[in-house]
Amino acid sequence: MNMKTSTADIRGIATLPLLLTAAAIILLFLLPKFVTSTYALHIMILIFISVIMGSAWNILGGYTGQYSVGHAAYFGVGAYTTKILLQYRHIAPWYGVWAGVAAAVATGLVIGSICFRIRGPYFVLASIAVAEIFRVSALNLPGLTNGAEGILITEVPPFKIGNTVITDFMSKVPFYYIGLVIAIAVILATRLVQNSKLGYYFQAIREDQDAAHSLGINLTLYKNAALAISAVFTSLAGSLYGLYVGFIDPGTVLDLGLSVQIVMTCIIGGIGTILGPMIGAVVLVPFSEALRSNMIAQALIDSGLVKEDSPLGTFLKEQLSHAHVLIYGILLVVVILFMPDGILGFIRKLFASKRKETA
Amino acid sequence: MIVFFQSLISGILIGGVYALIGIGLTIIFGVMRVINFAHGDILMIGMYLTYFLFTLFHIDPFVSIVITIPLMFLFGAFLQKVFINRALNALPQNQILLTIGIGLVMSNTVMLAFTSDYKILTTTYSSSSVEILGISVSEPLAVSFAITVAITAALYWFLYKTDMGQAIRATAQDREAAQLMGINVKRMSIIAFGIGSALAGTAGALISPTYYIFPQVGSVFTLKAFVITVLGGMGSIVGATLGGVLIGVAESVGGVYIGSGWKDVIVFVLFLLVLLFKPSGLLGTSKD
Numbered sequence: 001m002n003m004k005t006s007t008a009d010i011r012g013i014a015t016l017p018l019l020l021t022a023a024a025i026i027l028l029f030l031l032p033k034f035v036t037s038t039y040a041l042h043i044m045i046l047i048f049i050s051v052i053m054g055s056a057w058n059i060l061g062g063y064t065g066q067y068s069v070g071h072a073a074y075f076g077v078g079a080y081t082t083k084i085l086l087q088y089r090h091i092a093p094w095y096g097v098w099a100g101v102a103a104a105v106a107t108g109l110v111i112g113s114i115c116f117r118i119r120g121p122y123f124v125l126a127s128i129a130v131a132e133i134f135r136v137s138a139l140n141l142p143g144l145t146n147g148a149e150g151i152l153i154t155e156v157p158p159f160k161i162g163n164t165v166i167t168d169f170m171s172k173v174p175f176y177y178i179g180l181v182i183a184i185a186v187i188l189a190t191r192l193v194q195n196s197k198l199g200y201y202f203q204a205i206r207e208d209q210d211a212a213h214s215l216g217i218n219l220t221l222y223k224n225a226a227l228a229i230s231a232v233f234t235s236l237a238g239s240l241y242g243l244y245v246g247f248i249d250p251g252t253v254l255d256l257g258l259s260v261q262i263v264m265t266c267i268i269g270g271i272g273t274i275l276g277p278m279i280g281a282v283v284l285v286p287f288s289e290a291l292r293s294n295m296i297a298q299a300l301i302d303s304g305l306v307k308e309d310s311p312l313g314t315f316l317k318e319q320l321s322h323a324h325v326l327i328y329g330i331l332l333v334v335v336i337l338f339m340p341d342g343i344l345g346f347i348r349k350l351f352a353s354k355r356k357e358t359a
Numbered sequence: 360m361i362v363f364f365q366s367l368i369s370g371i372l373i374g375g376v377y378a379l380i381g382i383g384l385t386i387i388f389g390v391m392r393v394i395n396f397a398h399g400d401i402l403m404i405g406m407y408l409t410y411f412l413f414t415l416f417h418i419d420p421f422v423s424i425v426i427t428i429p430l431m432f433l434f435g436a437f438l439q440k441v442f443i444n445r446a447l448n449a450l451p452q453n454q455i456l457l458t459i460g461i462g463l464v465m466s467n468t469v470m471l472a473f474t475s476d477y478k479i480l481t482t483t484y485s486s487s488s489v490e491i492l493g494i495s496v497s498e499p500l501a502v503s504f505a506i507t508v509a510i511t512a513a514l515y516w517f518l519y520k521t522d523m524g525q526a527i528r529a530t531a532q533d534r535e536a537a538q539l540m541g542i543n544v545k546r547m548s549i550i551a552f553g554i555g556s557a558l559a560g561t562a563g564a565l566i567s568p569t570y571y572i573f574p575q576v577g578s579v580f581t582l583k584a585f586v587i588t589v590l591g592g593m594g595s596i597v598g599a600t601l602g603g604v605l606i607g608v609a610e611s612v613g614g615v616y617i618g619s620g621w622k623d624v625i626v627f628v629l630f631l632l633v634l635l636f637k638p639s640g641l642l643g644t645s646k647d
Binding site: 067069114117118120121122124125126128129130132133136137139140256260263264267322323325326328329330331332333336337340 | 445446452453457459475578620621628635
């Protein structure tokens with residue numbers, strides 16, 4: 001919890017991390033020029049969405065210490081606003097997305113002004129209850145949300161920047177770049193939060209609410225500020241998901257399972273760190289996609305470890321694709337019990353103990 | 360007016376089962392200060408157990424609780440000893456995530472083993488009803504209510520009259536003081552989690568003749584269990600009993616007058632209002 005990234009401690013510019021970051025960003029921007037596999041791009045887009053959601057939650061949960069397990073509400077509000085405006089009002093998503101952001105922030109401020117009065121486990125419960133109210137309402141307002149049937153739009157209108165008009169949404173490349181840009185923006189925002197006065201207020205609230213309050217920090221104001229920043233990016237992730245996947249319904253974009261997944265991305269990587277959500281996304285997304293698409297079962301059979309016609313082989317082939325949520329559960333239990341600071345914290349501890357041994 | 364009484368009665372009857380779920384959760388919270396998010400999934404295990412006892416061995420669901428109760432007690436004790444016990448000193452948020460993880464593992468393991476198809480346990484009396492004073496009452500609900508009352512009475516007797524029950528309540532009141540008085544707090548924790556699981560499992564058994572049985576059924580009941588315990592006051596057994604009946608009535612009456620799709624919203628709004636205006640619950644005493 002109390003870890004600070006090494007770059008943050010040193011005033012002035014640390015050259016190596018900066019160079020590495022620049023190199024990584026350039027590499028990611030050039031990637032679609034070399035990688036033409038749509039499946040690889042698909043995985044990358046899912047990773048970006050996951051990084052955006054995880055980092056957005058991190059600002060509220062990791063830096064301000066408010067464990068919301070109801071972030072699906074903001075994700076869903078973003079996704080639904082964008083798609084409802086596109087479907088029924090024919091407003092292009094490039095404007096609709098900002099309406100979604102505004103709606104999510106407004107929702108967040110209403111929820112925040114109610115839920116931030118309560119603390120600890122009660123806050124967790126309240127955040128879940130609010131998200132559930134949104135889910136059940138979406139199911140019961142078919143006039144607005146098309147109820148349980150959800151909204152399906154596959155046609156994305158052309159997007160104009162300057163003189164270039166982007167229409168090739170089927171190739172996934174535009175979504176790749178949109179995802180990448182938002183992901184960079186959220187990471188940049190996290191970095192700004194971490195090293196700004198605002199961020200110090202957030203972290204003071206996380207460490208000790210009463211002490212922070214006694215030092216004159218307005219708890220409600222700053223908790224709501226953290227929630228607003230968090231809601232902006234969560235809503236963007238929701239809109240991007242809705243446009244990219246094409247289909248949304250209350251069971252996917254407003255589900256409690258999604259809220260848990262958002263928290264998990266952070267917890268598994270390392271909570272309250274810039275790298276944490278990225279590590280979480282890079283670990284979780286490919287793993288669960290590999291399970292979902294039956295790649296792991298196929299690999300086990302191909303490698304000869306499991307015979308295809310044996311009972312175990314048929315079981316794995318038929319059932320393992322349903323197991324990606326099971327893996328989430330197991331990972332969650334293992335991480336909480338054995339590496340409460342996430343993968344990042346675990347690696348750091350490992351290095352620290354090694355250093356002690358050699359010294 | 361008859362509609363009102365009808366929904367009131369069925370609300371009270373289902374409220375009895377809710378009370379069992381709530382009491383289980385509140386005992387676990389009281390003794391360990393752990394909010395058990397796997398509670399609904401434990402209930403789901405109880406439902407499947409009942410289903411298979413019925414289809415494989417033709418044991419009536421209401422009779423099978425004799426087998427379900429001890430099995431679920433052992434299952435809960437196992438969960439406590441292997442997982443929860445290791446996280447007793449962790450942050451409350453992390454404990455919540457741990458139990459969410461355990462719940463996910465349970466529901467998805469069941470899904471892998473028995474697929475996510477809805478299963479229906481049909482008994483001869485599943486859809487029959489009895490008429491009392493002009494109000495028709497579902498027979499399985501009435502029987503399950505009677506069993507609930509008996510179990511709750513037995514539980515009260517156990518908690519208030521026996522040595523072990525008093526030791527459990529003492530642990531809930533003050534863990535350290537209880538330990539100083541020579542109470543084996545670790546053992547009480549295991550027993551409390553066992554009792555909580557047994558109660559959830561029993562509730563699952565009792566509703567299985569009237570509910571669809573599927574791996575994800577638990578999450579609805581987990582959320583309901585919280586609403587019930589927070590409403591009654593976290594850790595208060597009497598409060599959970601009252602909370603269960605209140606939620607049952609609110610759902611049933613609200614479902615009739617506002618629309619059945621909205622009944623969960625009513626419950627959650629009620630929950631938020633209690634959290635805001637009386638976070639210690641109707642009968643709870645605020646300690647934290």
